[in-house]
Amino acid sequence: MTKKIGFIGVGNMGSAIISGLASRDDIQIHGTDPNSAKVYALSKQFGIVVQENAVDLAKVCDYILLAVKPQQAEPVVREIASKLDDSKCLVSICAGIKQSQYKEWVDNRCPVVRVMPNTPALVSEGVSAVCLDDDGLTDEMREFVPSLFEAVGQAHVLSEKQFDAFTGVIGSGPAYVFYFMDAMIESGVALGLTRQQATEMVKGLFLGSAKLASESEYSVTQLREMVTSPGGTTARALMHFDRQAMRGDIIDGVFECYLRSIELGEK
Numbered sequence: 001m002t003k004k005i006g007f008i009g010v011g012n013m014g015s016a017i018i019s020g021l022a023s024r025d026d027i028q029i030h031g032t033d034p035n036s037a038k039v040y041a042l043s044k045q046f047g048i049v050v051q052e053n054a055v056d057l058a059k060v061c062d063y064i065l066l067a068v069k070p071q072q073a074e075p076v077v078r079e080i081a082s083k084l085d086d087s088k089c090l091v092s093i094c095a096g097i098k099q100s101q102y103k104e105w106v107d108n109r110c111p112v113v114r115v116m117p118n119t120p121a122l123v124s125e126g127v128s129a130v131c132l133d134d135d136g137l138t139d140e141m142r143e144f145v146p147s148l149f150e151a152v153g154q155a156h157v158l159s160e161k162q163f164d165a166f167t168g169v170i171g172s173g174p175a176y177v178f179y180f181m182d183a184m185i186e187s188g189v190a191l192g193l194t195r196q197q198a199t200e201m202v203k204g205l206f207l208g209s210a211k212l213a214s215e216s217e218y219s220v221t222q223l224r225e226m227v228t229s230p231g232g233t234t235a236r237a238l239m240h241f242d243r244q245a246m247r248g249d250i251i252d253g254v255f256e257c258y259l260r261s262i263e264l265g266e267k
Helices: 012-021 036-046 054-060 070-083 099-105 119-123 139-150 160-171 173-190 195-215 220-227 233-243 246-265
Strands: 003-008 027-032 063-066 089-092 112-116 126-131 153-157
Touching (some): 003 012, 012 027, 012 119, 027 036, 063 139, 089 139, 099 112, 112 139, 160 173, 160 246, 173 195, 173 246, 233 246
Parallel strands (some): 003 063, 126 153
Antiparallel strands (some): 112 126
16 A cells, blocks of 8 residues: 655755655655745656645645654644644754654654664665654554655664764764765875865765775774774874874764753753
C-alpha cells in the first residue's frame, strides 16, 4: 500500500530528503512551503504533489514531516493538530524541541518521532538519530520512519536521552571536521602550496581517509598506526599533538557541546 509522506518545509534539508526518497515506488510525496516556487520546482523535478498549505497536507498524508525552523514549529503544529489522529505520525527534524513538547502541541492526538539529521544528509551521506520512544507508534511506523532517513545516509535509533550525546559527537561533528580541514589548508598554504592546491588536496585527503575507514577491516586506530612509522615524520607530528593534549582538547570540546545541548533543552 502506497504511503503518503508530506513535507511541511522544503528548504535545504527537506528537499535533500525528498531527493533521496524520489525513486521509491511505495510512497507518494506531498509538499508545502511558504515559498511556493520551491515546491513547484520539486514537483517538476520529482513529481511531488503540491499542497497549498500545511492543513491541507495534514488531512491527506499518513506521515507529516516537519522541516521548518524551530521557532516556526509550534504555530505550524498547533495549526494542523485537529487534522491528526493515531493513524498518522508526526516526524520532526527541528533542532532542540523535545518530543514531549510536540505531544503537548498535538494534544496527544498522534504519535511523534523526533529525528536529528546532520548536514552531510544534504549530499546523501548523513548520520541521523531517530527517537522512537513514543508508545503510540505502531510496529509499521517504527520500521518505516528510519527507512526515510536511510535514503540520505545512516539512521540510528536512539532514545531521546541520548540525543545530547549525539549532538556533541555527530550533530556538531561536521563543524569539527571542517575546522580541522581549514587548519590543514592553511598549513599547506604556509608551506608554499597555492590555496587552490591545498584545498583540493585536503578535500581529497578527507574523502579518501573516510572511505578507507569505512571500507577497511581495520579499526581507525590500526589505520593510524599503519601510517605512523617508528621515528618517522608522522610520528613526529603526532607526538607534538600529544604534547599539546590535542586528543584531550577534542574530547573536552565534544563534552562542552554536549553540556550546551543539555542547557538549551532545559530552556
